[in-house]
Amino acid sequence: MKRIYLILTLFLLPVFSMMAQQDLMLSQEIFSRVNKNPAATGNTNDVDIFLHGRLQWLGLSNGPKTTVLNVTNYIDKIKSGVGFTMSYDHIGIGHNTTNIKLVYSYQIDLSDHYILSMGLGGGVNVGGFDYTANTMTDIAEYGMDTYPYEKEVKVTPDFDFGVEVSHLKWTLGASMTHLFNKESTTFKTGRHLYIYGTSLLQLNDRFDIAPTVAYMHHNKTNTIELGTLLFYNRLIWGGVSWRPDFHDKMNPSMLVLTAGLEWHKFRFGYSFDLGLGSDNTLPSNTHEIILSYGIAKKK
Numbered sequence: 001m002k003r004i005y006l007i008l009t010l011f012l013l014p015v016f017s018m019m020a021q022q023d024l025m026l027s028q029e030i031f032s033r034v035n036k037n038p039a040a041t042g043n044t045n046d047v048d049i050f051l052h053g054r055l056q057w058l059g060l061s062n063g064p065k066t067t068v069l070n071v072t073n074y075i076d077k078i079k080s081g082v083g084f085t086m087s088y089d090h091i092g093i094g095h096n097t098t099n100i101k102l103v104y105s106y107q108i109d110l111s112d113h114y115i116l117s118m119g120l121g122g123g124v125n126v127g128g129f130d131y132t133a134n135t136m137t138d139i140a141e142y143g144m145d146t147y148p149y150e151k152e153v154k155v156t157p158d159f160d161f162g163v164e165v166s167h168l169k170w171t172l173g174a175s176m177t178h179l180f181n182k183e184s185t186t187f188k189t190g191r192h193l194y195i196y197g198t199s200l201l202q203l204n205d206r207f208d209i210a211p212t213v214a215y216m217h218h219n220k221t222n223t224i225e226l227g228t229l230l231f232y233n234r235l236i237w238g239g240v241s242w243r244p245d246f247h248d249k250m251n252p253s254m255l256v257l258t259a260g261l262e263w264h265k266f267r268f269g270y271s272f273d274l275g276l277g278s279d280n281t282l283p284s285n286t287h288e289i290i291l292s293y294g295i296a297k298k299k
Contacts, residue, residue: 040105100123160177238259
């Protein structure tokens with residue numbers, strides 16, 4: 001089952017919008033996606049520790065930086081996955097958000113071949129903005145009574161919900177994040193909808209291929225992701241994914257190249273984002289690294 005779940009969890013959602021307070025999207029989030037769909041909590045037999053780092057537009061002053069930490073576990077006696085997810089997103093000059101949630105999933109055996117998982121995540125979102133880190137266009141504003149001298153921080157509750165249906169050779173999932181946030185603001189993120197699917201095709205004894213498709217909707221933004229991963233001996237993988245821009249200047253077309261390996265429950269992965277399309281004027285130097293380790297439990 002471990003080798004099955006490893007492949008089935010590989011769907012690609014490498015979408016990162018320049019719009020403030022849109023969900024941070026990561027190219028290798030495929031390996032531990034509970035911060036987008038709590039129904040994926042506990043999808044391995046180990047205690048899974050996952051660390052994800054992303055440097056957006058490396059070399060650009062005050063470029064976006066993202067860190068994600070997920071810890072999950074599956075409890076067979078109650079057919080449930082439990083854990084927590086924490087993310088930090090440095091969006092720009094003086095602007096950052098921290099999101100912390102507990103996540104839970106309950107799995108139902110629909111039959112010998114189908115599993116339904118339903119998940120719920122709940123916690124807080126901490127949004128911060130430091131006005132003094134920005135340079136005023138009009139220097140006369142400095143010293144005025146209306147000039148803010150302190151960093152503003154707002155803490156709001158945050159909830160996610162999701163479902164997944166899994167088969168031996170495919171999985172389908174859907175989730176909604178920030179359930180009760182109708183609109184995005186400087187300090188919190190609005191509601192997002194995700195729908196995705198992936199399948200596993202065994203080419204021969206050594207190679208497997210996993211085509212994927214994903215869709216994200218937020219406000220007036222619609223994003224589609226198409227990708228494929230190729231595995232060699234379930235040890236080394238490489239892949240490519242593409243996101244068309246549909247003439248959306250806020251979400252330019254992107255091509256993501258991914259490679260990694262897994263050895264004795266330790267996983268390392270790297271991805272590089274390449275900007276495409278005439279509307280993309282951003283530098284193509286975004287890098288991601290993932291590190292994860294599965295702690296085996298007593299039988």
